[in-house]
Amino acid sequence: MFEKFQMAPPDAILGLTEAFKKDPNPKKINLGVGVYKDALGTTPVMESVKKAEEIILKNQTTKSYLPIPGSAEYAAVVQEFLFGSDHEIIGDKRAVTAQTPGGTGALRVAGDLLKQVRPDAAMWVSDPTWANHTGIFTNAGFEVKKYPYYDAAAKAIDLDAMKKTLKTIPEGDVVLLHGCCHNPTGIDPDIDQWGQICDILVERKILPFVDFAYQGLANGIEEDAQGLRLIANSVKELVAASSFSKNFGLYNERIGAITFVCDSSATADKLASNLKLIIRRNYSNPPAHGAAIVATIMNNTELKKLWQSEVKQIRDRIKEMRHSFVDTLKSLGVKNDFSFITEQNGMFSFSGLNKDQVDTLREKYSIYIVGSGRINVAGMTAGNMNTLCKAIAEVLK
Numbered sequence: 001m002f003e004k005f006q007m008a009p010p011d012a013i014l015g016l017t018e019a020f021k022k023d024p025n026p027k028k029i030n031l032g033v034g035v036y037k038d039a040l041g042t043t044p045v046m047e048s049v050k051k052a053e054e055i056i057l058k059n060q061t062t063k064s065y066l067p068i069p070g071s072a073e074y075a076a077v078v079q080e081f082l083f084g085s086d087h088e089i090i091g092d093k094r095a096v097t098a099q100t101p102g103g104t105g106a107l108r109v110a111g112d113l114l115k116q117v118r119p120d121a122a123m124w125v126s127d128p129t130w131a132n133h134t135g136i137f138t139n140a141g142f143e144v145k146k147y148p149y150y151d152a153a154a155k156a157i158d159l160d161a162m163k164k165t166l167k168t169i170p171e172g173d174v175v176l177l178h179g180c181c182h183n184p185t186g187i188d189p190d191i192d193q194w195g196q197i198c199d200i201l202v203e204r205k206i207l208p209f210v211d212f213a214y215q216g217l218a219n220g221i222e223e224d225a226q227g228l229r230l231i232a233n234s235v236k237e238l239v240a241a242s243s244f245s246k247n248f249g250l251y252n253e254r255i256g257a258i259t260f261v262c263d264s265s266a267t268a269d270k271l272a273s274n275l276k277l278i279i280r281r282n283y284s285n286p287p288a289h290g291a292a293i294v295a296t297i298m299n300n301t302e303l304k305k306l307w308q309s310e311v312k313q314i315r316d317r318i319k320e321m322r323h324s325f326v327d328t329l330k331s332l333g334v335k336n337d338f339s340f341i342t343e344q345n346g347m348f349s350f351s352g353l354n355k356d357q358v359d360t361l362r363e364k365y366s367i368y369i370v371g372s373g374r375i376n377v378a379g380m381t382a383g384n385m386n387t388l389c390k391a392i393a394e395v396l397k
């Protein structure tokens, strides 16, 4: 029966990494997948992570199962990341957090739970959004709909169009928002715009679902949570997916979390029991190591400080690369205005390069960019900047 399969298309993002690895060109550049590279073009283990791992290895006494929702110590850390310490949501025990295999696992677990409680709800995602969002929620049984987000001409958020569509969304539907570092555009609402979005969510009784995979990569750990916290202060129920792939560099540990905020602790208890069933029937309980690293760092003053400085280095280097990219293109005589790139947040930018240009960059210059024109700025280095910009200058001619 398996012969019936046709070849499936490669993954829009991870498929590029596979192609990149096979490319023999020594000057190849991967600006596809959202993985941070340092100035030398490598993705090293963070110093704070190494130190935490030493502590974990020394003190570990068992490899027995974690509880179904994962480590409680880690869940407390996640809630602090989301809401800040001392938030009434935490004090009132209104939030339920489960440790999940990456942010993707969090999104899928939430999809399964929301489908049970609201079988007819649609999932609204931004246009454009992360290539995997639609697939995850479609597989969880959702009808996935789009709200406008990006104004290609202005290279900015199209707030009017977004608000217009949000105002038509029926009560109980789910709206997926990017907490910060919007993937793929790199364009986030400012605090005033968050306020306007939040007002509509409240008015229309729409369930906010914040995907928060890049906390700390825009302006700072606390700063990047401003939109989420504004929403959390205005609504009784919300969902948030966390990932520590990027801000702790824990990509292959698959460490994320799903958090549901409920109207009361009694509701939270009931939700938690149902969440456990979903997880048990899916992957039983999560792997331990990534959560142990995050919790060890965040509960150790010295390691936390070290980690904060490492995240700042990541943030600063990305910003530096944004400026260097724009300056280098200019110095090569490129007339197109790329200055918008310095205004964007996180790893990604929508370059404005079209599909043909992206294909030429890959085929002729071994430069790998997602088909939509999304570039991972964190893949740029002083070493590859000239090669990259010269090739882009060529395809823009």
Ligand code: LMR
Binding pocket: 013, 014, 032, 033, 034, 035, 130, 132, 183
């Ligand atoms: C990305 O968008 O490149 C990252 O989130 C990695 C992934 O899984 O797609």
